[in-house]
Amino acid sequence: MRAIGIILAGGNNHRMKELSQKRAVCAMPIAGSYRSIDFALSNMSNSHIQKVAVFTQYNARSLNEHLSSSKWWDFGRKQGGLFVFTPAVTAESSYWYRGTADAIAQNLTFLKNSHEPYVVIVSGDGIYKMDYNKVLEYHIDKKADITVVCKDMPEDMDAGRYGIIKMNEESRIEEFEEKPIMARSSTVSCGIYIVRRRQLIEMIEKGMEEDRYDFVKDILIRYKNMKRIYGYKIKSYWSNIATVEDYFHTNMDFLKPEIRDYFFKQYPDVYSKVDDLPPAKYNVGANVKNSLISSGSIVNGTVEDSVIFKKTYIGNNCYIKNSIILNDVYIGDNTHIENCIVESRNTIRANSYHKGEEGIKVVIEHNDRYVI
Template sequence: MADPFPQDRAHSTVAFVLAGGQGSRLSPLTDARSKPAVPVAGQYRLIDVVLSNLANSGLRDVWIVEQYRPFTLNQHLAGGRPWDLDGTRHGLRLLPPAEGRTEEGFAAGNGHALHQQMPLLEAFGADTVVVLSADHLYQLDLRPALEQHRARGSELTVVTTQTDEDPSRFGVVQVDADHTVTRYDHKPDDPDGSLVATEIFIYDVAALGQVTRRLTAERGDADGASLGDYGESIVPHFVDHRRTHAYRLDGYWRDVGTVDAYFKAHMELLDGSGLDLDRPGWPLITNPKHAPPAWIDTRATVSASLVTAGCRIRGEVEHSVVGPGVVVEAGARVSRSVLLGDCVVPAGAELESVIADVGAKIPAGRSGRTKPGPGNITVLVPADRGPASADETTGS
């Protein structure tokens, strides 16, 4: 029988990607797929960002915790092959909900998910685990962060950044001159500053096991469900009782967990202020959808836009992201919009500040309008999406 946990010290770090949440804030884009499987920037999916950062950082043991609608995500992951993570003894591992042990079953939050996987981390022999979410856009070489974590003897390193958004959406961090984390407030009503956690945490595995067992014992909760979100339980305990330091991520970072943030990230991409898709030596890797090159008709007008393979453009496209397989007919206009793929924009249609999901039914006439403030993005979805047809095995 193959040994699933080889004891070689060259692989003492595991990356733990949290990809099981429902992503309700990004609904309706997450109604028929998991949030990490949501398309982004035309030809990519959200999970490509974290996996590319890990692969480019040289991390080989990547474990993905799944729960909500994993089918489309697993199709895209293809066993890790696009990121060279398809090893036999090291590489990408999927961790779906399971039964058979006290700590298994469906997770009640990301803190609970960490507790559930502690026996596997300890059996694997990992010294360090990097815990990451899959709904952020950024580029980060994790090697310097890991070097700092080990050099300082940290039991937790919190990767932080300055946000230009509402800090109350995030974990707000206070640090001293030595970069020791002195306070952590999880989504506070009245945030003290704009330094926030990027949802990248580097833990000492032994310390994490001690903390999760202590917290569950104090709560009389062997299952660990009471841990909920680790920002409400595990991280504050580390800050109060363990060696916890900050590592600064400079440059672009965007949480895309809401419809408004998702749309804004695409507009930043088009403005040149967003994620760098062409950073030398740091490719954004995906499992591509094979399609012929995009075709632009002589009647078409395309400006300041990303147009993906498989598209046919006969109309007008301005400051928009056009995903694979989209057809924009002559007499149609698309402005400041994000079309995820496989839809037809008919003659006479005018889209402005619209997100159209894969397979969306685009009506003739005007859809959407640019307005200030949140909640003003029009989202179009397939006409037949409902409780039965929303089965992700029929979607993209």
């Protein structure tokens, strides 16, 4: 493909509450065996984008560790490669990334040293499958300066949590509001953009001269009347894990057979770093209904309508319902967990009771199982 890829994975999202205290949002576990950034990386690989940069910053240890080898997504260094950029103190700058545009600006050499004519910029916290080649063809046919991938959301959804788009009959974007109080449209930006590389360099350099650091507010919205910015609508599955509730419901979507079939049984595939773990084990007395149980887990109790991540132990007479148990959790005997997200590396003591009465409850138990 005639494009390089940029994945924006550095931001902190306070709406993820306790879940983002130990990891970047783009490293959040998804569907039992994946991280949220795996979907963007897999889309890049499947679209034959061979040179991809990932900009990380906030709580990036586990994310950088996940990205330590490019072989899982087949980014060969001879053809391009996977490049991970973190903020660095230089003679020109001593700042962390002050926004998405600033993240690109501080690594502008990557763009200048590349030769591909186009750039695909995506957020690392979107869950979807997409062939970016089709968006690029649309971008070229429209003679667009920038193309924004967007999606029509249900009318009853709170679309004000996203960037809201209004387009004319030719799909040219006339209005673009970032997280408005009152959304005047149900069409939201998916955080996926295509722009010509030289033009992107020019806009970023001009933005830095004027101390403008946000890609959406200071480039897309600011240039919407000066540049030809078009929307490309998708109808397939797309989700953004912007809040605890979004994260919970996205994982629960993978309990639906049609969603699992779409992501894991239909071409192209979704790739991730593979851990060398044994398959899940179900001991005598285990009762599992409509759940995902990941490798390395041992189940003794009852699990219903839940997603259980890797290396989880569920004790005798436990009852897990409508919950997400993250990696490496030990759940003691006779424990009841319902409508909860249990943080990774937790030890839930025997005879515990956790239930989300009003919304989703995040369970974090401080104990001495892991001594730092």
